[in-house]
Amino acid sequence: MFNAGFADPVHDAQQAFRAILDALARPGTTHALASAQEKIGTISADLSSVMLTVTDHDTPIWLSPNLLNDITRQAIGFHAGAPITSDPAQAMFAFIEGALPSLDQFNLGTQDYPDRSTTLVVALPALEGGSELILRGPGIEDHWHISPQGLPDDFVTQWSANRDLFPRGVDMLLVSGGKVMGLPRTVRIGEAH
Numbered sequence: 001m002f003n004a005g006f007a008d009p010v011h012d013a014q015q016a017f018r019a020i021l022d023a024l025a026r027p028g029t030t031h032a033l034a035s036a037q038e039k040i041g042t043i044s045a046d047l048s049s050v051m052l053t054v055t056d057h058d059t060p061i062w063l064s065p066n067l068l069n070d071i072t073r074q075a076i077g078f079h080a081g082a083p084i085t086s087d088p089a090q091a092m093f094a095f096i097e098g099a100l101p102s103l104d105q106f107n108l109g110t111q112d113y114p115d116r117s118t119t120l121v122v123a124l125p126a127l128e129g130g131s132e133l134i135l136r137g138p139g140i141e142d143h144w145h146i147s148p149q150g151l152p153d154d155f156v157t158q159w160s161a162n163r164d165l166f167p168r169g170v171d172m173l174l175v176s177g178g179k180v181m182g183l184p185r186t187v188r189i190g191e192a193h
Helices: 009-025 045-054 070-079 155-163
Strands: 030-032 061-063 093-097 119-123 133-136 144-146 171-176 179-183 188-191
Touching (some): 045 070, 045 179
Parallel strands (some): 061 093
Antiparallel strands (some): 133 188
């Protein structure tokens, strides 16, 4: 019924995992994902690559409503076995395509367990060509410019509120065109003027 998610599951998952780690270690830089052979249900190949790499039966996930249907549920069950939650605050990973929900509705972690927060994996139209943003913080020598398309108008304000919660807060992976960009909660994001 379903094909293998990756052509070479072990090698491709390792490549995707390395890309995700590098993206979070060097915020704002793009890294090539190993491509899934097929979409998982209605989930794009980019989101599917991350899902195949970071989820399993112990990883509750949340899907944006436009991705959630019976075919997707069956495909996730087959490929990852990850339980799907309807409560974003219960998810370890959230897979989002389309409108980005408010960041504060996800699990922000606790002071004792900040690592239990949700990581948002967001499919965007492109990782460049949008409004220019400036990144500063750990993993960035001085500052870095990014211009992803498809983030909400109030993204910088939401991100600032998220960063103010440190060590709590969500982390984000932006995906598009076979690439991933990381935005860990430690990074400061401002608008270019």
